[in-house]
Amino acid sequence: MMGRSAVGGLMISAAALVALTNGASAFAPVPSAPFTRRCAAGPAPSSTGLYMGMNRKARRQQQKEQGKISSKKLLNALDDAGGKKKGKKGKKSSGEIALPEDEMEEKRSAIDAEMAGERVESELGGEGESVVSGAAMVDALPEDEDMRPEVSAVVMDEDTGILRVVQGKNVRDIVTGKAVKLSDKGPEYRLAQMFPGAPPDVREKYRFDWKSANVAQMVESLQEASMVTAKNEAGNEVVRIPPHPQIANSGIDFVLANRDYLGFKMNKLLGRLKLRAQSEFKKDDALTYRKLWKNYLTVERHISAPFRQIMLDAEKKVGPNFGNNDLMSYCNGEVYERAGSYLVLKSMVAHWQQKVQDAEYVESTPETSDNTLEVLMVGDPKRYLPDPPIIFRLDECQRIAQAAANMTAIFVLTPELYDDLPLEIKFVEEALRIQTGTEMRKFVVEDFCPREGCTPESLREGVRRLAVQLDSMQIDPYGDLRNTVVRLCDAMAVGTDDEKDPYQPFLVNFKNGYDNPGFFQTYTFDHDKLSLVAFLDNPTEELEEGKIQGDDLIEQLGKDAQRNLMGFMGAVQTVGKEDDDLSAQVKKKEYEPYQVPETRALGRPHMMGWLELLEDEERFGGEGGDKSKDDEQSFESDNWREVSKST
DSSP: OOOEEEETTEEEEHHHHHHHHHSSOTTOSSTTSSEEOOOOOOOBOOOSOBOSSOOHHHHHHHHHTTTSOOHHHHHHHHHHTTOOOBOGGGOBOOSOOOOOGGGOOOOOOHHHHHHTTOOOOOTTOSBOOBTTBOOBTTSOOBSSGGGSOSBOEEEEOTTTOOEEEEOOSBOBOTTTSSBOOOOSSOHHHHHHHHSOOOOHHHHHHHOOOTTTOOHHHHHHHHHHHHOEEEEOTTSOEEEEOOOTTOEEHHHHHHHHHHTTTSHHHHHHHHHHHHHHHHHTTOHHHHHHHHHHHHHHHHHHHHHHHHHHHHHHHHHHHHGGGTTOOOTHHHHOSSHHHHHHHHHHHHHHHHHHHHHHHHHHHHHHSOOOTTTHHHHHHSSOGGGGSSSOSSOOOHHHHHHHHHHHHHHHHHHHTOHHHHTTSOHHHHHHHHHTTOOSHHHHHHHIIIIIHHHHTOOHHHHHHHHHHHHHHHHTSOHHHHHHHHHHHHHHHHHHHTTSGGGOOTTHHHHSOOOOSTTSTTOOOOOBOOOOTTSHHHHHHSOSSOOOTTOOSHHHHHHHHOHHHHHHHHHHTTOOSOSSSOOOOOGGGOOOOOOOOOOOOHHHHTTOOBOOOGGGTTHHHHHHOOOSSOOOGGGTTOOGGGGOOOEEOOO
8 A cells, every 4th residue: 555644644645645735736637737727617517307395296297297287387378368267166276186195105205305315395495404415405407317418507497487506416626627536546535635734845835834824825825826927918928827717736735735724714705805906996906806815715626626525425425325334335444435524424413413403492491582593594594494495303413413423423433443544534523522721732732643653833833724625615514523623723733833813813812993904884775665674673463472483483574585585595486375466555756765774784884885896797708997888798708818827
């Protein structure tokens, strides 16, 4: 077996390290090119039947009636001819074909579906929750899993004209536009893709001296590394950030060398600096920060793509086998595969334990007019939808959390699965059993590092890099484990050089004014009188105590708020009644500023307008200036040119 060496606390194969050292970045898809490029593509036309907002019985019937006219289309034809199709007892048909009772399939309970590793089905459509993934109610569903695209795509629902995302079988690399391809050179290279580091010469060239690093230097260095030399329309060479989704190899190397110091904090910083420039109406500065921010996010997603692919593959193994304690039968494999399976299992435990805590609070807290919003904000708001696509009751959450904890414990106690995992993963497992930060830091110095043959500095770096990788995953169900690992990083850094945080004055500074380097002036907006915001600002009636569950809440919010709430949560059906025609209520009158309650305005200005400062550029991808009518359909990709890297 190839030898492995610890670089920055990460286990990377020696052969892979040599490949990294002798060539360009491991993540440069085309080593001979300064950066990669792909053509932007618009939404793909719908090639499959999409199930959005259709209930389960209608979907089953449509599958049975392939090649026949649907009942809904038949009803429409009858209506056009002046006839009305009636259901039983003279009621209008809902558009479903009535089935004999012996042909009607009994709906499987949500908890049974979850315990079987399947997704919860809901009449609201979309993809329901499973033990390893969250609910995605606004996604489109292909009528057959075999018709699912290779990578996620945007399609148009032919019936509604609404653009929807249909999830693909594999992770899409944002740079190439194709499915992520793991290395063909063996498992050691795939492990290096999962936990990427940088070779010594790249680290020496780009890595920050954290003792003296400051934000201005970090942003300037990132911008410099992200630049390439290109020819403009006049044929002159200019140095600039390449257009999306192109990225420079030097930018990849820079991020890899400093990834544990960049990560989500640099993401937040660039966004805040861009908003600050906008709020001061400094358009050129705002455009510069926006380009750098977008390029940085593209590099991050490109680097994290193999990790996300390995995690997706692990979900496909763990999910269908949920509750099966013979983990060797489906979790065994190469180190990178077992690492992915462990992280999926550990994320399940953290996620469902949090759901247990939320359910305990909701079910044990008496509802009063004083704590209504607090109860509303705890847990997943999808629980208030009719036919929720999630599990949220306490006893059911406890059942799933216990099963996930048992599976994880068996994995850890199986030497063939656990013992040779990367050090940062093993440390997370062991450190989370320790109660205090002092004891944990003592464990690092006196126990873990001597036993595993690593230094505390390299271990801290490895855990920080793991946190950045977890941050690239979807919040549900990985957010809780990500937050836990971030807190662990903070506890490990106490009393060391890594405790320094140059981001803090920008990200954790609540001083209200431009002498705060991360401050930007927020303002209030005009809102439609029928909007949910207007309803919450000026409720027409008090919410009744003790009626905050399910349909009772939606009924109390009123029909106008229902439409906003259901749209916000991704529902594609009405709550059960047809919307009234409100056009007769609309009367033209002079503009009157929206009256924001002082308790929410807090002295902020009203309708400053700086959020629209970059509106044209964000809609059309241009560099500024007015857009003529003829130019409204032009995009940045139409003006791409071949470029070469500066020497």
